[in-house]
Structure formats: structure tokens, C-alpha cells
Amino acid sequence: DSGVTQTPKHLITATGQRVTLRCSPRSGDLSVYWYQQSLDQGLQFLIQYYNGEERAKGNILERFSAQQFPDLHSELNLSSLELGDSALYFCASSGEARSEQFFGPGTRLTVL
Amino acid sequence: AQSVTQLDSHVSVSEGTPVLLRCNYSSSYSPSLFWYVQHPNKGLQLLLKYTSAATLVKGINGFEAEFKKSETSFHLTKPSAHMSDAAEYFCAVSVPYSSASKIIFGSGTRLSIRP
Numbered sequence: 001d002s003g004v005t006q007t008p009k010h011l012i013t014a015t016g017q018r019v020t021l022r023c024s025p026r027s028g029d030l031s032v033y034w035y036q037q038s039l040d041q042g043l044q045f046l047i048q049y050y051n052g053e054e055r056a057k058g059n060i061l062e063r064f065s066a067q068q069f070p071d072l073h074s075e076l077n078l079s080s081l082e083l084g085d086s087a088l089y090f091c092a093s094s095g096e097a098r099s100e101q102f103f104g105p106g107t108r109l110t111v112l
Numbered sequence: 113a114q115s116v117t118q119l120d121s122h123v124s125v126s127e128g129t130p131v132l133l134r135c136n137y138s139s140s141y142s143p144s145l146f147w148y149v150q151h152p153n154k155g156l157q158l159l160l161k162y163t164s165a166a167t168l169v170k171g172i173n174g175f176e177a178e179f180k181k182s183e184t185s186f187h188l189t190k191p192s193a194h195m196s197d198a199a200e201y202f203c204a205v206s207v208p209y210s211s212a213s214k215i216i217f218g219s220g221t222r223l224s225i226r227p
Contacts, residue, residue: 002155033215043156043202043217056214090155100146100206101215103155 003027004104006091012110018079021107025072025093031055032074033094033101034066038087049074078109086111114139114207118218126226131175131190133221135203138184144206145186146215147177151199159201162186173197198225 003026013019025032034046036059045058049068060066063081068074078085088108092101119134137143144163148156160171167179173196177188186203203218 002157004155042219045214045216048214092156100144100158100161102158103148105155108153 002102002104004091004093004102006089006104006107008107009105010108010110012112013081014112015081015083017081017111018077019081019109021076021078021089021091021109023074023076023091023093023104025074025091026102029093029095029102030072031094031101032068032072033092034060034074034076035090035092036087037090037106038084041087043090046076081111083111085109114141114143114205114216116145116203116205116216116218118201118203118221120221121219122222122224124224124226125193127195128192131188131193131197131223133188133201133203133223135186135188135218136184137186137203137205139205139207141207145177145179146204146206147171147175147186147188148202148204148217149199150202150220156202159188193223193225195225195227198223 005024007022030051033048036044046060048056066076088106090106091104094101115138117136146161147159150156160169162169162179170176175190201221204215207214
């Protein structure tokens, strides 16, 4: 158990819909990262937050957004969903610079 | 720029034989390097990390990796494979900046174990 929690575990929705994925980092970790993992794209970094502020952006679509709240939990919002958005979405957290990231169990999103 | 290249997309070994998963890195800094393992439908679990201390790093489940600066490599090894080692393995390099780190992952190596 990494100490990072993600909800829900599974999410099934339809095209055009909007969903919110939630992540709670390990106690004391200020950084939260979001990743998308799909069969054709592999593990893709989406976005990082540090203590409530956006710190880095990766291959995140404009239809996707995220935020980190004062209690350090984070939410990833996916809107206007397409079939190709079906994937595993992971959250990770880390402490100070150059430290490893600890991954949550992921949310499996299926868009029908 | 920092990057990692995993040289094999798929490795298959027999149970009880050695495992070698290859990773080359590119980094402008003194790198922090990691190996993660992902079992089917699970999150990534840290196997081991190198952070400029000993060049031979021991991890969990009998895995170890050796940092070779001259070869820019960080290969993962295990003397004797077990069926439970079948999984996807990711090599990664940490990019330090500001007060946080960003990790760049390789494309992964799928390890299969033959009975």
C-alpha cells in the first residue's frame, strides 16, 4: 500500500459526459501528479500540482483540467469524453525534489 | 534533456534463470533513477532507486540495478526469475526543478516467465 488513494476504482460513462477523478496523496506529500495509461500511448504524464499550484503540464488535453485543494487532495476533471479517453488514470505523490513518486491504484475509465 | 530508453519491449525467461531488463538514460544533471513494476490492473510500485550513493542498488523481491555512468545505463537484474515476477517494468529518471520533481518514464518492458 503506497498511501495514495484514488476514487473511484472503476468508472463507466458515455461519450460527451463529464467525470471527476479524485486523489489523496500520502501524508505530508505536497506534490500530486496525474498520468494516463492506455494500450496505444503507454504511460503519459498529464499534469503536476505542488501545494495547490500547477507546476508542470504534460500531454493534457484542453478538455481535461485538474486542481489541488488546500487539504492537498486533487481532482482531475475530464469533459466531453470520447471513446479514446478510455484508460487507466493514475495519481502519484512525492515529497521534496528528486524524490520518488508513489502511485495510487488507479481509476479505470471506460467510455462507451 | 532527460530521457530514458528501455531497449526491449518484451523479455521472456524461464523460471529459475536470470533476468536482465535494459535501460539507458540521458540526463544533463546527476540523475536520480528508478525502476517501477506494474502487475496487471495494478498501480506502479517502486522496486528500487539510485540517488548518487552506491552504484549497485538493491531493491525489493531480489532485484538489483547497477548505475554505470560511462555507459549511461541502469539495467535491472535478478539472479533467478519467479513466476510472480511476470509484470511490466518501467525505468524512470527524475528531473529536479523548483521544489518538486518530475519523472520521465520509459516505454516499459513486459517480462514473461516460462514454467
